[in-house]
Amino acid sequence: MIRYILLRLALLIPTLLGVLAVTFALLYLAPGDPVAAIVGERADAATVERARRELHLDDPMVVRFGRYVGGVVQGDLGRSYITRRPIVDELAQRFPATLRLAAAAMAIAIVLGLAVGIRGAMRPGSLSDRIATIGAYLGISFPVYWVGLLMILLFAVQLRWFPPSGYGGLLFLVLPAITLGMRSVAFLARMTRAAMQEALQSDLVRTARSKGLTGRVVVLRHALGNALIPIITVIGLDFGSYLTGSILTETIFSWPGVGRYVLTAIDKRDLPAIQGSILFLSLVFVVANLVADLCYAAADPRVAYD
Amino acid sequence: MARMAGFLIAAALLGCGSGIPPGLTYYFSADPRSLDPALSTDVPTGESVTLIFDNLTQFDPEGRLVSGIATSWVPSPDGRTWTFTIRRGVRFHDGRPVDVAAIRASFMRALEMAREGGRVWPLLPIDGASAVVDSAATTLRGLTIVDDTTISFTLVEPLNIFPKLLAMPVAAIVPTPTPEDFGEHPVGSGPWKFVSWSHDDLLVLARNDDWYGGAPLADTLRIRMIPETFTQAAEYESGRLSVVEIPAGETQRWEREHGAELQRRAAFRAVYVAINTTRGPLADVRVRRAINHAVNVPAILDRVAQGRGVLAAGTIPPGLDGFAARERYAFDPERARALLAEAGHKEGLKLQLWRSQRAEFARIAQAIQADLERVGVAVEIVERDASTARAAARKGDADLFLSDWWADYPDGENFTFPLFHSANAGTGGNYAFVRDSTLDAMLERARSTPDSADKVALLRSIDAAVFERAPWIFLWFPTDLWAMRPEVSGWEFPAVFTGQRWTGVRFTQ
Numbered sequence: 071m072i073r074y075i076l077l078r079l080a081l082l083i084p085t086l087l088g089v090l091a092v093t094f095a096l097l098y099l100a101p102g103d104p105v106a107a108i109v110g111e112r113a114d115a116a117t118v119e120r121a122r123r124e125l126h127l128d129d130p131m132v133v134r135f136g137r138y139v140g141g142v143v144q145g146d147l148g149r150s151y152i153t154r155r156p157i158v159d160e161l162a163q164r165f166p167a168t169l170r171l172a173a174a175a176m177a178i179a180i181v182l183g184l185a186v187g188i189r190g191a192m193r194p195g196s197l198s199d200r201i202a203t204i205g206a207y208l209g210i211s212f213p214v215y216w217v218g219l220l221m222i223l224l225f226a227v228q229l230r231w232f233p234p235s236g237y238g239g240l241l242f243l244v245l246p247a248i249t250l251g252m253r254s255v256a257f258l259a260r261m262t263r264a265a266m267q268e269a270l271q272s273d274l275v276r277t278a279r280s281k282g283l284t285g286r287v288v289v290l291r292h293a294l295g296n297a298l299i300p301i302i303t304v305i306g307l308d309f310g311s312y313l314t315g316s317i318l319t320e321t322i323f324s325w326p327g328v329g330r331y332v333l334t335a336i337d338k339r340d341l342p343a344i345q346g347s348i349l350f351l352s353l354v355f356v357v358a359n360l361v362a363d364l365c366y367a368a369a370d371p372r373v374a375y376d
Numbered sequence: 377m378a379r380m381a382g383f384l385i386a387a388a389l390l391g392c393g394s395g396i397p398p399g400l401t402y403y404f405s406a407d408p409r410s411l412d413p414a415l416s417t418d419v420p421t422g423e424s425v426t427l428i429f430d431n432l433t434q435f436d437p438e439g440r441l442v443s444g445i446a447t448s449w450v451p452s453p454d455g456r457t458w459t460f461t462i463r464r465g466v467r468f469h470d471g472r473p474v475d476v477a478a479i480r481a482s483f484m485r486a487l488e489m490a491r492e493g494g495r496v497w498p499l500l501p502i503d504g505a506s507a508v509v510d511s512a513a514t515t516l517r518g519l520t521i522v523d524d525t526t527i528s529f530t531l532v533e534p535l536n537i538f539p540k541l542l543a544m545p546v547a548a549i550v551p552t553p554t555p556e557d558f559g560e561h562p563v564g565s566g567p568w569k570f571v572s573w574s575h576d577d578l579l580v581l582a583r584n585d586d587w588y589g590g591a592p593l594a595d596t597l598r599i600r601m602i603p604e605t606f607t608q609a610a611e612y613e614s615g616r617l618s619v620v621e622i623p624a625g626e627t628q629r630w631e632r633e634h635g636a637e638l639q640r641r642a643a644f645r646a647v648y649v650a651i652n653t654t655r656g657p658l659a660d661v662r663v664r665r666a667i668n669h670a671v672n673v674p675a676i677l678d679r680v681a682q683g684r685g686v687l688a689a690g691t692i693p694p695g696l697d698g699f700a701a702r703e704r705y706a707f708d709p710e711r712a713r714a715l716l717a718e719a720g721h722k723e724g725l726k727l728q729l730w731r732s733q734r735a736e737f738a739r740i741a742q743a744i745q746a747d748l749e750r751v752g753v754a755v756e757i758v759e760r761d762a763s764t765a766r767a768a769a770r771k772g773d774a775d776l777f778l779s780d781w782w783a784d785y786p787d788g789e790n791f792t793f794p795l796f797h798s799a800n801a802g803t804g805g806n807y808a809f810v811r812d813s814t815l816d817a818m819l820e821r822a823r824s825t826p827d828s829a830d831k832v833a834l835l836r837s838i839d840a841a842v843f844e845r846a847p848w849i850f851l852w853f854p855t856d857l858w859a860m861r862p863e864v865s866g867w868e869f870p871a872v873f874t875g876q877r878w879t880g881v882r883f884t885q
Binding site (some may be wrong): 125 | 406407409410415417418490491492493494495496497506509510559560574575576577578600601602603604606607610611613614616760761762763764766767770784794800803804805
């Protein structure tokens with residue numbers, strides 16, 4: 071197990087180097103000039119030229135790439151062209167907000183998704199199952215943007231239960247977390263229902279029932295235990311994608327996370343900020359997947375990593 | 377469902393008491409780049425600087441130049457030297473004095489910081505400023521300390537807008553040496569003191585009781601970062617923002633539901649399409665006039681901007697010296713076709729119209745495309761993100777470029793010299809690449825003449841000459857619409873972005 075984890079961590083290095091090289095090349099080739107945002111409108115040619123020199127924008131690509139990798143190896147992602155602050159600091163300021171939102175969205179998705187899915191599997195075809203099925207389709211199909219706006223309109227402007235947007239206590243977390251987690255709720259409910267139905271019809275469950283175990287024990291211990299692997303996969307992937315910042319949800323709800331940071335960086339052609347964010351977020355995504363893989367072993371003793 | 381309700385209730389209970397307390401709350405659409413005046417290239421930074429720092433001169437909400445750290449200023453007879461009288465007894469928030477030595481050091485720092493990437497052009501007219509920027513000089517030759525309360529600036533050439541340039545954020549007076557991490561923890565002398573800033577979230581400012589103009593009425597001013605216009609409106613309607621800008625598409629609903637809270641102001645801003653006068657057939661003025669005649673601007677203004685604007689027949693907006701009401705290029709497709717035929721393009725033309733991804737621009741561009749199609753001009757719309765589209769226009773790669781121009785300082789010069797002087801072709805703002813020696817001479821004279829009546833007359837004739845040459849599709853000067861909460865009083869939307877310092881604004885519970 072330990073050997074497996076170390077191996078996976080070692081594999082991170084070529085993965086991240088690949089990400090680094092590809093994004094560097096793409097950003098190098100992308101149109102648009104970072105200097106305009108740095109010196110502002112109405113800058114004369116001399117000012118533009120000075121800024122380019124200052125940022126080494128005219129150096130050959132190989133030289134720039136070498137310099138960048140050299141910094142990254144020492145944990146230095148460079149400074150933002152725009153704010154002049156270290157990118158490591160800027161990401162560190164924003165990641166906690168993203169983490170909070172992702173965790174809340176995932177918690178809602180797990181609780182609601184599993185509950186609805188299990189209930190549906192136990193009483194397939196019932197009214198509540200049918201409503202849940204329709205709800206799941208809608209949840210998957212509605213665009214996040216639209217749901218977010220609707221949430222604000224209904225729960226913040228009309229009912230005044232929650233603030234429309236902003237960063238603060240739990241009250242501020244509710245609407246964005248539901249908005250972000252809704253797709254996962256729907257997906258998890260569908261997934262759980264299918265996996266549970268299969269498990270409930272298995273020999274294992276029939277044996278457990280014949281031993282005289284009650285419904286709840288059978289469903290939660292025997293059937294759910296067996297249905298967990300696909301559920302963990304979905305949770306791992308979704309959580310990984312939430313952790314890398316949700317541009318739409320963070321923008322609609324004025325949430326100060328990394329998604330908005332990346333969007334601003336792209337808008338301003340802040341090359342080091344884009345590059346640094348992508349590298350950092352790739353790392354987060356890969357680690358989240360590794361954790362999900364390790365959870366397989368915990369959920370199913372037959373999975374062994376050697 | 378029961379679980380969900382339970383969760384919501386639990387969350388509601390646990391979350392009580394958090395968030396933003398009532399009081400004056402303003403917003404920006406984006407986090408400021410920095411709070412260091414030397415890096416003020418964007419509007420949020422400029423607005424923040426206006427609150428935390430003082431300049432020698434300032435703008436009031438109407439866009440008039442008023443005194444700041446300087447109480448008065450006079451030009452020399454030749455217009456090349458400006459002498460400022462400095463207010464006594466002003467102190468920075470950390471107690472250091474704002475005296476003539478501090479002012480000189482502050483200007484030096486702004487010029488040196490230009491190497492870091494700032495917006496230093498408003499200071500470059502000072503004699504010797506460019507040398508400081510290029511590290512070729514360690515003193516600013518044009519700045520002279522006359523005595524304890526008098527400072528004078530000698531310029532490279534006579535410039536009548538110089539006092540207005542000193543009201544811009546980059547010319548704000550900062551204490552030197554600046555404290556560590558100045559962009560994050562600024563210290564100024566302005567009406568508001570910096571308290572805290574959490575990025576992309578909230579900037580908190582507190583009243584400066586010792587401000588020379590008298591302490592602001594409110595004790596705290598909070599500024600939230602809210603990128604989405606829909607969310608801005610929702611925050612306002614929930615009573616959590618003091619003021620909000622109303623997007624054009626929402627005009628009618630707000631007039632119906634919040635009529636009493638609205639205020640309008642003709643903005644010092646122009647929406648236009650620059651016609652690149654160096655590209656092929658567009659070099660012919662008849663073609664450019666034909667394009668103007670072909671576009672039904674009044675209909676576009678009504679449909680796309682809900683009529684919120686004044687039709688343009690020139691580039692100087694109403695409210696600024698130099699504006700003149702004149703007859704526009706009438707919507708007349710017949711005349712457009714005739715002009716095109718006269719110029720030898722009977723069989724039509726193919727042009728590219730570049731624009732950014734702004735939703736309003738998408739609709740304007742489509743309408744222009746449809747109108748031009750009708751007179752035989754096939755327009756291909758090229759949509760790019762703002763920086764790419766602007767880069768293409770600067771390089772001269774765009775036939776037509778849909779854009780808008782915001783006043784940096786309220787003066788007719790700001791709507792003529794940067795936009796049409798040959799020195800500004802491309803990067804400076806002259807996206808039409810007008811290079812006309814007659815016009816250049818007029819533009820230069822309008823900047824250097826010390827006589828204001830002479831200047832107004834000159835600006836009028838420049839505006840007329842530009843209109844004649846048709847380097848733009850003249851669209852309109854927008855009318856801004858803002859709402860202010862009933863519990864807030866004393867705020868008005870400023871004519872220029874540096875014109876509202878929130879000192880006379882009150883919040884009554």
